[in-house]
Amino acid sequence: MEGLSQFAGAIAQIALSGQIVHVAWATLLGIVVGMIPGLTATLGVALVATLTFTMPAQSAILILVCVYIGAIYGGSRSAILLNIPGTPANAATALDGHPLAVSGRAGEAMAVATTGSFLGTMAGMVGLAMIAPVLAEFALEFTSFEFFWLAIFGITLCGQLTALDDPLKGWIAGFFGLFIAMVGQESIHAYSRFTYGYRDLEGGFGLLPVLVGAFGCAEVISVMRQPAGEVVRANAQSVLRGVGNGVRSVRTWLRSGLIGTFMGVVPGVGEDMGSWVSYAAARRAAREQGQYGRGSVEGLLAAETGNSAAVPGALVPVLTLAIPGSAPAAVLLAAMVIHGLRPGPLIMITQPDFFFSIVAMVFWASVAIFVLGIALTRPLLMILQVRREWLLGVIFALCAVGAFAVAGRVFDVYVMVAFGILGFLMREAGFPVAPLILGVVLGPILDANFRRSLSLSQGDPMDFVSRPISAILAGLVLVVVIVGLAPVRRALARLFRRGQEKANA
Amino acid sequence: MSVRRVDAIAGLVVTVFGAAALTASWRMPRFAERNIDPLTAPGITPGLLSAIILVLGIALMLRGLRGGGEDRNPGIANWDRASALRTGFTIGAIVVYGIGLFGQVPFVPATAGFIFVFTFIAEWMRTDRTASLARTALGAAVLSGVATIAIWGVFTKLFLVTLPG
Incomplete structure (x- = not known):
């Protein structure tokens, strides 16, 4: 009851303090960033994070949450109209959204996506409000052993899920990210590691320059590498019918909301998997499976509900464990730390007001995507008519200024460019970039807790698995690694195929 | 360039990186003269991570050389x-x-x-x-x-x- 009144108070506070203006412009900016192919939610949040350093913490985090939620929703527009997902999280949206648009139902498809995103974010918000306090209380039991395993688990799982076909490359990217975080002065003895006398490296690689480089700069190069896409010509009729169709499919959005929230909570997995797993579950449960991929309203609704529900879900580990659930959540975590907020297991004890204000921010952002998404269906179409050649130069200039603005160091711009080229080469060679970023975030947590655990246990490896929670986490790491091994994956695929053949027979 | 060759080259790069990082971690001071617990030495965690990177790099290189892995072409293999x-x-x-x-x-x-x-x-x-x-x-x-x-x-x-x- 106390939580509910704190939540209501936080909602009223945002509405009455004038911050609702931030909600409107930041969500609209997020939608615009998300709908431009090649500009992801991570890039949007990272760029806007550099703009909000001088703002009060509450306003800055509100703006970033709105950009994040707006961008994940905005990506559905280009997925539906161009068959090009605006962000990777909207790839499943294109499967049914684009066929609907091609058949002359673009307006309805956009309305279904808007409704799905709204309902998904609301479902995720309920999940955030219910799961985070429980998880935070549970996490109070965590010692350095558990945090060590949690970091390893996050990296192995993220590596596995972001490179389903080739987990080996996902793990390499993740452990490389952890290693990158080792550069600079370490926290226990203040020894400078891998700096080779270069003073700019003493503080290590900043998260934001690395992130803006690996996502923003790499995307500029990747988008230019691809042939030019078509410029959209579409109508926007039947919007209200789409809203009705979306709301009526209660089972689909409830199921997708639950799945999306859960996928968001798992460290490093995020919106992409929330969308795909929700889509797959909806397809399996559907009576007319043949319609999926050819313009199914339920398929589109499942994909959009799933990715939007994952956003509040991804905030759960950010707030309770200080571990991001997705790449944009990693930027949000960095921004919280920069603003002096301390997410972690103690959040419900030390800053319960802050927690409920985050839930209220999610509420207002979801209301904003619904209102803006429906009201601006036609004007937003114009943004898709801007050609990439006129945007990318400006975006790279923003990446450079954003990387510089964090600490006023030109060195950070060099870091951004270097990680941009590295991120591009990694993508080209089939290595996912998200585990690398998660590794950079988790590196300091892993380092401090691993050495503390070794010292406490006097080097006895059994102490790492003798506590119940650490034993469970170690077991989960083992399961993820075993499932990721090629022979095991092949055997599982064979079993799955046989099961399906039997079911069909 | 085939996907296997890309994997073999990427694996070689990762292996060399892992070996170099492991060597550099090993050479870091252990502060024995300061009576500091050697288990908290600065090279411990980077050493563990570089050893893992080394093993994963060797696995990727061997897979590429043996012709294993997925059949999909990575982007880097297709250039016009x-x-x-x-x-x-x-x-x-x-x-x-x-x-x-x-x-x-x-x-x-x-x-x-x-x-x-x-x-x-x-x-x-x-x-x-x-x-x-x-x-x-x-x-x-x-x-x-x-x-x-x-x-x-x-x-x-x-x-x-x-x-x-």
Whole structure:
């Protein structure tokens, strides 16, 4: 009851303090960033994070949450109209959204996506409000052993899920990210590691320059590498019918909301998997499976509900464990730390007001995507008519200024460019970039807790698995690694195929 | 270039990196003279991580050499001339601006010049371009001027960030 009144108070506070203006412009900016192919939610949040350093913490985090939620929703527009997902999280949206648009139902498809995103974010918000306090209380039991395993688990799982076909490359990217975080002065003895006398490296690689480089700069190069896409010509009729169709499919959005929230909570997995797993579950449960991929309203609704529900879900580990659930959540975590907020297991004890204000921010952002998404269906179409050649130069200039603005160091711009080229080469060679970023975030947590655990246990490896929670986490790491091994994956695929053949027979 | 060859080369790079990082971690001080617990030595965690990277790199290299792995072609294996030109130009432009100009030349001329050159050449490389070069140049000049002033104004006046120059 106390939580509910704190939540209501936080909602009223945002509405009455004038911050609702931030909600409107930041969500609209997020939608615009998300709908431009090649500009992801991570890039949007990272760029806007550099703009909000001088703002009060509450306003800055509100703006970033709105950009994040707006961008994940905005990506559905280009997925539906161009068959090009605006962000990777909207790839499943294109499967049914684009066929609907091609058949002359673009307006309805956009309305279904808007409704799905709204309902998904609301479902995720309920999940955030219910799961985070429980998880935070549970996490109070965590010692350095558990945090060590949690970091390893996050990296192995993220590596596995972001490179389903080739987990080996996902793990390499993740452990490389952890290693990158080792550069600079370490926290226990203040020894400078891998700096080779270069003073700019003493503080290590900043998260934001690395992130803006690996996502923003790499995307500029990747988008230019691809042939030019078509410029959209579409109508926007039947919007209200789409809203009705979306709301009526209660089972689909409830199921997708639950799945999306859960996928968001798992460290490093995020919106992409929330969308795909929700889509797959909806397809399996559907009576007319043949319609999926050819313009199914339920398929589109499942994909959009799933990715939007994952956003509040991804905030759960950010707030309770200080571990991001997705790449944009990693930027949000960095921004919280920069603003002096301390997410972690103690959040419900030390800053319960802050927690409920985050839930209220999610509420207002979801209301904003619904209102803006429906009201601006036609004007937003114009943004898709801007050609990439006129945007990318400006975006790279923003990446450079954003990387510089964090600490006023030109060195950070060099870091951004270097990680941009590295991120591009990694993508080209089939290595996912998200585990690398998660590794950079988790590196300091892993380092401090691993050495503390070794010292406490006097080097006895059994102490790492003798506590119940650490034993469970170690077991989960083992399961993820075993499932990721090629022979095991092949055997599982064979079993799955046989099961399906039997079911069909 | 086949996917296997890409994997073998990537595996070799990762293996060499892992071996070099492991050696560097091993050589880090253990502070025995300060009576510090050797289990908290600075090289412990990077040593563990580089050992894991080394093992994963060897696994990827061996898989590539043996012809295992997925059959999908990674992007790096598929290049046509136009893609290579656009990518080379983009990397060249961002390196010149990000490393050569940013911080060395005052912000406004460096950024305006970069946006103009990038936009004009990227548009000029389009095979389906319909506007004349003069019109493209005019558009790129207006865009570079407006965008540079907007970025400069927002960061220096609104967010009080001192930009170079």
